[in-house]
Amino acid sequence: MVNSTTLAHLNTNIDHLTTVLSSYAGRDKAIRSLAFYLQLKSTTSPDNAKEILGLAKQLSAARLVSRQFNHPGMLKSCRQIMQAFQTGRIGDPLEFLTGAAVTGIYTVYGFVELLAWLSDAKILAFNSARLYKWCLYLWLSELINGIVRQMRVIYRKGIEKSQEDILTLVGLSSDFISGVNSLPHKILWAGKLSMRQSASFSLLASIIGFYKLW
Template sequence: MSTELDNITRVLTSYTGRDKALRTLCFMLHVRAQSGSPLKDQLIGLAKQISNARLCMRQFNHPSMFKACQHLIQNSSKPADVVDFTCHSTITGVYTVYGFVELAAWLADAKLIKIDSAPLWRWCLYLWTAALITGIFRCIRSIYKKSQEMKAHMAKEDIVTLVGLTSDFASAINSLPFKFLWAGKLTPRQSATFSLIASFIGLYKVC
């Protein structure tokens, strides 16, 4: 019992652990709300509050994202694996831009800047989707390389990450505002379930 409590405390003490726990709780509420619960509106309202809390917390990520970009620039001369380094750099760069676009959209929603937030939120979705696609390609390539090098047993973490990324990708595509693949074809419960799977995997990885 003491060990379990220590593990829970360790996870929830870190920013990443709290964020993953909140994301998991948020989509658990969404799935439950879409399962015929008489408290549907209340559950969705609570999930929205949790989502807003995560949004506020993410605004403190900007310095660390800048530092990550700076580190990548400093180590860009001779990467050991050019393709993997390019994918990693792309993901980091996209999420850095995402952070500032999201900040602008948040401030626009709060009426602190006089611009329409809707296009900004759409760009957040596009940037997130681009990062997911890059991450999926990177994972598939890593799994393939390890299988070629007879190190398939070392690809377990990559496979878990791939399942999480593809789950998020399924939900992201469904949210696109135009016809592409299965955009708009998933039910709210199906979309929330994919996001919940990705959230559980994210939480598992920090435990």
């Protein structure tokens, strides 16, 4: 029989999960985690690898569609950054500049991805493969700025007060390691990671992102 304490913990966890999954960020991180878990699972299930990867691809496609509703929010964030710059409310210059770069790059990324998606669907006549490649470059640029920003934050706050920032840094670095693997060969460690290794880094970043929302 379930005691009252266990039931209370269960109800609390369900409430937390409901709150997290009610937000865009929570759903995105949950779907991303599941997609990369399936990629990782496919490496140990050769008989069902094709079907598992097919489901992972559908989850990634669902995230892509959902991201198209981010454009107004990203434009608003860019406007707020411009207002902060004009009024001189920027705080630490390096932290502000790298944060602004992350927002600006991700905003451009969103529109390039939109063009790539529409081209992939044959609605536009652009080269979707080339556009998706540019998305990768933009994403890696955003990650670099995010990593530099987190290192600056940790330096200013000190290690003891930066546990959450360190966790964020680990997540960004994990994504960067996996992302570089998708670059053309001969660039750093591009193409040298196995699918299992790449999926593991991406899954770690996804779980960290979901955990931070909990």
